[in-house]
Amino acid sequence: MKLRAHRFKQNALEALANPVLQASMKKAKGKFVDKRAIAIKEIDDFEATREAAKEIRNRVIENLDLWLEKFEQAAAARGAHVLWAKDGAEICRLVVDIGRKHGVKKAVKSKSMLSEEAGLNLALEAAGIQPVETDLGEYILQINDNEPPSHIIAPVVHKSLDEVADLFQKTHHTPRKTDIPQLTREAREVLRQHFLSAEMGISGGNFLIAETGSVALVTNEGNGRMVTTLPRVHVVITGIEKVIPTLEDLATLMRLLPRSATGQSISNYVSVLTGTKAEGESDGPEHLYFILVDNGRAEVVGSEFQDMLRCIRCGACMNHCPVYQTIGGQAYGWVYPGPMGSVLTPLYTGLENAIDLPHAATLCNQCGVVCPVKIPLPDLLRKLREKQVERHLRPWFERLAFRLWAWVASRPALYGLGTRFAVRYLKWLADGKGSIPRLGLAPEWTRGRNFPTPEGRTFRELYAQRGRA
Amino acid sequence: MKVALFVTCLVDLMRPRIGFAAIELLEAAGCEVVVPASQTCCGQPAWNSGDRAAAALLAKKFIAEFEGFEYVVAPSGSCADHVRSEYPAILQDEPDWQARAVALASRVYELTDFLVNVAKLDNVPGSFAGRITYHDSCTGLRSLGIKAQPRALLAKLPDVELQEMNGAEECCGFGGTFSVKFGEISAAIAERKCANACATGAAAIVGGDLGCLLNIEGKLRRMGDESTQVLHIAEVLTAK
Ligand code: SF4
Numbered sequence: 272m273k274l275r276a277h278r279f280k281q282n283a284l285e286a287l288a289n290p291v292l293q294a295s296m297k298k299a300k301g302k303f304v305d306k307r308a309i310a311i312k313e314i315d316d317f318e319a320t321r322e323a324a325k326e327i328r329n330r331v332i333e334n335l336d337l338w339l340e341k342f343e344q345a346a347a348a349r350g351a352h353v354l355w356a357k358d359g360a361e362i363c364r365l366v367v368d369i370g371r372k373h374g375v376k377k378a379v380k381s382k383s384m385l386s387e388e389a390g391l392n393l394a395l396e397a398a399g400i401q402p403v404e405t406d407l408g409e410y411i412l413q414i415n416d417n418e419p420p421s422h423i424i425a426p427v428v429h430k431s432l433d434e435v436a437d438l439f440q441k442t443h444h445t446p447r448k449t450d451i452p453q454l455t456r457e458a459r460e461v462l463r464q465h466f467l468s469a470e471m472g473i474s475g476g477n478f479l480i481a482e483t484g485s486v487a488l489v490t491n492e493g494n495g496r497m498v499t500t501l502p503r504v505h506v507v508i509t510g511i512e513k514v515i516p517t518l519e520d521l522a523t524l525m526r527l528l529p530r531s532a533t534g535q536s537i538s539n540y541v542s543v544l545t546g547t548k549a550e551g552e553s554d555g556p557e558h559l560y561f562i563l564v565d566n567g568r569a570e571v572v573g574s575e576f577q578d579m580l581r582c583i584r585c586g587a588c589m590n591h592c593p594v595y596q597t598i599g600g601q602a603y604g605w606v607y608p609g610p611m612g613s614v615l616t617p618l619y620t621g622l623e624n625a626i627d628l629p630h631a632a633t634l635c636n637q638c639g640v641v642c643p644v645k646i647p648l649p650d651l652l653r654k655l656r657e658k659q660v661e662r663h664l665r666p667w668f669e670r671l672a673f674r675l676w677a678w679v680a681s682r683p684a685l686y687g688l689g690t691r692f693a694v695r696y697l698k699w700l701a702d703g704k705g706s707i708p709r710l711g712l713a714p715e716w717t718r719g720r721n722f723p724t725p726e727g728r729t730f731r732e733l734y735a736q737r738g739r740a
Numbered sequence: 741m742k743v744a745l746f747v748t749c750l751v752d753l754m755r756p757r758i759g760f761a762a763i764e765l766l767e768a769a770g771c772e773v774v775v776p777a778s779q780t781c782c783g784q785p786a787w788n789s790g791d792r793a794a795a796a797l798l799a800k801k802f803i804a805e806f807e808g809f810e811y812v813v814a815p816s817g818s819c820a821d822h823v824r825s826e827y828p829a830i831l832q833d834e835p836d837w838q839a840r841a842v843a844l845a846s847r848v849y850e851l852t853d854f855l856v857n858v859a860k861l862d863n864v865p866g867s868f869a870g871r872i873t874y875h876d877s878c879t880g881l882r883s884l885g886i887k888a889q890p891r892a893l894l895a896k897l898p899d900v901e902l903q904e905m906n907g908a909e910e911c912c913g914f915g916g917t918f919s920v921k922f923g924e925i926s927a928a929i930a931e932r933k934c935a936n937a938c939a940t941g942a943a944a945i946v947g948g949d950l951g952c953l954l955n956i957e958g959k960l961r962r963m964g965d966e967s968t969q970v971l972h973i974a975e976v977l978t979a980k
Contacts (some may be wrong), residue, residue, distance in 0.1 A: 591934075596929075598925060630918065640840040640882055653787070656790030659790055673789050677783065677791070677798055680798055706958060711921055716958070719928065719931075719962065721960045721962045723958055726754070729753060733756050734760075
């Protein structure tokens, strides 16, 4: 996907000014947050389960190479090819090669974030292979001129029913429908033809299971099953950090993933796919490929940001983030939105390419509280800010401002004098009113709210006077 | 009980009366209150903006000023938490300082937490008649577990009617420098908070962190609401 994270602020302003998006976000917020709150109550030992999930993920990431090797062996023993990709370009090259080798003209896809990271659809098109997104949300985005998703679980959460109705009418040349079951039926009819005619299926993977060489897919639509069982060739693309040791670990993580994501006890489909179609079996691919992708992950292993690799992509952090709730996911400018994206995007694409993202959070820690694998997201965001300062990536006036503030604040007499003047000046500016509508010193602040007027004397002044009195 | 009051830089500049209210409450709880004269800022803005050097400078200053006291109290959950939770991390490369930070950490309290759990304040000196709603500031709530304490204190005022708002625990959009870096996003979040608070029909929105309160008040006034009061809990509890 094209990186637009450097335009975060502009993107956010556009999102704030978009009434359809605003209305959709408001609706979605309650749904995700409330449903999760109910669903986690079903687990008696929720905190202990979180801790266990965190341990499972840590165990893998601390010895990632060993677990990947184990996975590779197990998968190969069941007839799969395991390939490795360093970056997005390599993903594209490998998938196109596989497609060419097997004479593929059409590829049906279920959701894969890695394919978004790589911009795979464009590469397939360029190679003469038609990609068809089959997740309903992703399909809607694809027919809308390859619009980027706004959420990792609900990619079109920002769109209204009306917009989708228009889009279907235009694309399918059918009478306009606004009834959701009718719309999904129409999509299903269109997609069915694609499932049956595609030679290749491309999917992501929620987890890779080392002991069996399997991939686990967690979905709510039947498309994942079609994509992975109908075509002759199945390509799984995942990040290297997605591996977990055992099926039992999968069971633990599955108690948390759907509950954190959509507030479901379990998702509609959980598939554990192992190996190619064996003799006598009626479905499954003849050729199975795993493409395991680094794209910035290996460098995070062993770094102070390693905790982030535990992420199981549930989306709870974004659902609960006040900033995400206000501007939606596209503003974050890359594949992963919300707090997780604000950490991942700079880590995977470069600190300098996402200069605003680590700051696009109030550090309210709602994300850290809901994260099922206990990733300390606010701490990681703060650390990224520190890295930016170290590398002189922040604007000079901002760096100077904090230096100056610290310099003054470490000199009590100077600080006392400075603040005395400042509060008097502000009080004078307010001109008898309770708040100041426009303040040159804090233009951003007063763009959307007034600046309350200070009392006019500092505490230290008044306290000193009181002492004398 | 000897208590050092950390006034916080925002209270010092913007609402000194909160500082005096805090002193009154602590004295009402039987504490001897000292206000170290050289105190300025705990350094939280610098730390949250990634400036470790500036944060460390102010952390050391704070430690030197306050480590001699049995207790340190601040009328702000986020500043209290900054000293408690962040100082040891800020000073991780200087073991001596870090040890001093750790030694100080457990003696630092947010005001209402201290009044309820340590000083066990019985008689609240203030009075307030009418309906209020309480905004739970993020850091105090999620890091220090401050939820019941302010409510317990407010319950001691016979004429206060507490009406909880929807999303009381949701962020108001202040976020320190966030509100200065991303004014519009921050204001949009504040708008939601104000709408939820006003829907309770409360005459006053009350909270424990001045940063959030200034944010909420600024948004209310911009929305044309000149009547809803926005008060620090110490002001309500002392009628200051
Ligand atoms: S960071 Fe945590 S809450 Fe966010 S998507 Fe990943 S696992 Fe879920």
